[in-house]
Amino acid sequence: MSSLSTCQELSLLRFLSAELTRGYFLEHNEAKYTERRERVYTCLRIPRELEKLMFFGIFLCLDAFLYVFTLLPLRIFLALFRLFTLPCYGLRDRRLLQPAQVCDILKGVILVMCYFMMHYVDYSMMYHLIRGQSVIKLYIIYNMLEVADRLFSSFGQDILDALYWTATEPKERKRAHIGVIPHFFMAVLYVFLHAILIMVQATTLNVAFNSHNKSLLTIMMSNNFVEIKGSVFKKFEKNNLFQMSNSDIKERFTNYVLLLIVCLRNMEQFSWNPDHLWVLFPDVCMVIASEIAVDIVKHAFITKFNDITADVYSEYRASLAFDLVSSRQKNAYTDYSDSVARRMGFIPLPLAVLLIRVVTSSIKVQGILSYACVILFYFGLISLKILNSIVLLGKSCQYVKEAKMEEKLFNPPPASAPGKPSSKSQSKSKSSQEESLSASVTSQPSHQKENVLPLLVTSTSDQFLTTPDGDEKDVTQENSELKHRSSKKDLLEIDRFTICGNRID
Numbered sequence: 001m002s003s004l005s006t007c008q009e010l011s012l013l014r015f016l017s018a019e020l021t022r023g024y025f026l027e028h029n030e031a032k033y034t035e036r037r038e039r040v041y042t043c044l045r046i047p048r049e050l051e052k053l054m055f056f057g058i059f060l061c062l063d064a065f066l067y068v069f070t071l072l073p074l075r076i077f078l079a080l081f082r083l084f085t086l087p088c089y090g091l092r093d094r095r096l097l098q099p100a101q102v103c104d105i106l107k108g109v110i111l112v113m114c115y116f117m118m119h120y121v122d123y124s125m126m127y128h129l130i131r132g133q134s135v136i137k138l139y140i141i142y143n144m145l146e147v148a149d150r151l152f153s154s155f156g157q158d159i160l161d162a163l164y165w166t167a168t169e170p171k172e173r174k175r176a177h178i179g180v181i182p183h184f185f186m187a188v189l190y191v192f193l194h195a196i197l198i199m200v201q202a203t204t205l206n207v208a209f210n211s212h213n214k215s216l217l218t219i220m221m222s223n224n225f226v227e228i229k230g231s232v233f234k235k236f237e238k239n240n241l242f243q244m245s246n247s248d249i250k251e252r253f254t255n256y257v258l259l260l261i262v263c264l265r266n267m268e269q270f271s272w273n274p275d276h277l278w279v280l281f282p283d284v285c286m287v288i289a290s291e292i293a294v295d296i297v298k299h300a301f302i303t304k305f306n307d308i309t310a311d312v313y314s315e316y317r318a319s320l321a322f323d324l325v326s327s328r329q330k331n332a333y334t335d336y337s338d339s340v341a342r343r344m345g346f347i348p349l350p351l352a353v354l355l356i357r358v359v360t361s362s363i364k365v366q367g368i369l370s371y372a373c374v375i376l377f378y379f380g381l382i383s384l385k386i387l388n389s390i391v392l393l394g395k396s397c398q399y400v401k402e403a404k405m406e407e408k409l410f411n412p413p414p415a416s417a418p419g420k421p422s423s424k425s426q427s428k429s430k431s432s433q434e435e436s437l438s439a440s441v442t443s444q445p446s447h448q449k450e451n452v453l454p455l456l457v458t459s460t461s462d463q464f465l466t467t468p469d470g471d472e473k474d475v476t477q478e479n480s481e482l483k484h485r486s487s488k489k490d491l492l493e494i495d496r497f498t499i500c501g502n503r504i505d
Contacts, residue, residue: 045310046300050245053313053320054295056395057249057344058256060320063392064340065257066385068111068352070378075101076108099168106167106184111353114191118357121196123203123265130200131207138204139219145201152194153250153345160347161338163187194350195357198254202261202354209262209283221287224294232301241302242316246344248295255291257351259284261358268362318403321396326409328393 026033079101086096097105130138163183208217231244263280270276303310323339341347365374400406 039304042310043300043304046303047296049310049313050296050299051292053245053317054249054252056317056392057246057320058253059388059392060324060340061249061253061344061346061348063385063388064346065253065348065352066381066388068107068348070382070385072104072107075104079105099164102167103164106163106187107349110184110188110191110349111356113188114195114349114353115356117188117192118195118199118353121199123199123358123361126200126203127206130203131210135216135219138207138216139223142201142204142220143223145197145204148197149194149201149254150345152190152197152350153347156190156194156347156350157338157341157345159183159187159190160341160349164338191349191353194347195353198258198350198354199357202258202265202358205258206262206265209266209280214283217283217287221290224290227294228298228301231298232305236302236306236308238308238312238315241299241306241308241312242319244302245299245313245316250344250346252291252295253346254351255287257355259287261355264358264362314399315403318399318405321399322403322405322408324392324396325400329409 079097082101083097130141133141163180163186166183167180205220208214208220211217236244263277263284266280267273267276302308303312320343323343327339365371400409
């Protein structure tokens, strides 16, 4: 009996000794631990790469937004001048106005009509009506407004595109639309309703800023963190993440404009006292910091769970730069502000109408000196727009060259075999790409015939196309490989709301 207990004690001692002295070698599973370390490095790189994309995208939105206030009125003036002086020079062209000029005039008329319609909306009454509601009710209203804003943006650009195409469609074609006037009134109604929606959002945010205990502002900021729960645990592909990044860019820029409107309204109430601006400054910084923190955490965990590298954000940035460069070519098929709206869901017209309404009601212009200040401010905006456009265009050309996407701009597909580029045109384009990139994007658009193929090349490959097209043998091999792959859209082919009908598991 004693010998049995001695053996048990010896066994327990051996077990404890083995637990205390046993070792293991991590290099036996080197691939696994290397992958885990790379994931950590990827998460650490996400804030820098994401903010570089956000910084570039916000300035793209700013460029499209400033276009409405600066260059659009000048373009409308030139279009009206051409329209009124055309009988003096005779009708040399079949078109009275170019398609771009027609679209500019339509945008200007929509802005003017919606601006006068906004005078019938009482901001003060809306503010006191919202302020009288409970905190929980305002929280629910603000969430509903965010959903409604996305729905309005998704359908609004379709309404505007339908109006532009209906007004500029060649008359020789068979009529397949309800007419320009119904489309025009639909566009006016959309811009007006969307402007009111953004005004309610700004008013709710203003009420949150002016609340005594800041409870509503805290609840509204916590709503951003709820977005993390609804995003990070879903399966995302590269295209889906691209759409989310564009949506975050648009949302952040819109929040900046809403904060500007809130500051203008509050400064007006306090007779433009500079001391009150420092009272608002901590709340403004808190809202911006929470938005940045939520975006960083959300994208860091999405890339971690879906094994997406941080280099994908440079591809997204190159895709946005490609939109800017391609819109400056001679045969561009759309205005740049419209391409930004399709890509990011940012439509500048309703936001511009609201900002003009708030500025004109908050700032009273009286006297010659005041008008001189307004003129100087307008020239300052034009200078800012031109400087921003030049810098963006230069950086976009740099990003397109780094991504090796020049051939998408300069190699139109032949009419005989779209998948087989001719060697003569290919060698000619390769030798002149570097010289013609900066020159072509600054040229004015010219009218072309309908039978000319578009210049932009699209692809159905599931990879982000940043390399030049291969030889005929490589093309056939790619086609054979693509038969066994699931069809996915290229980043350059999708717009902001392409994935609305696609389910994200």
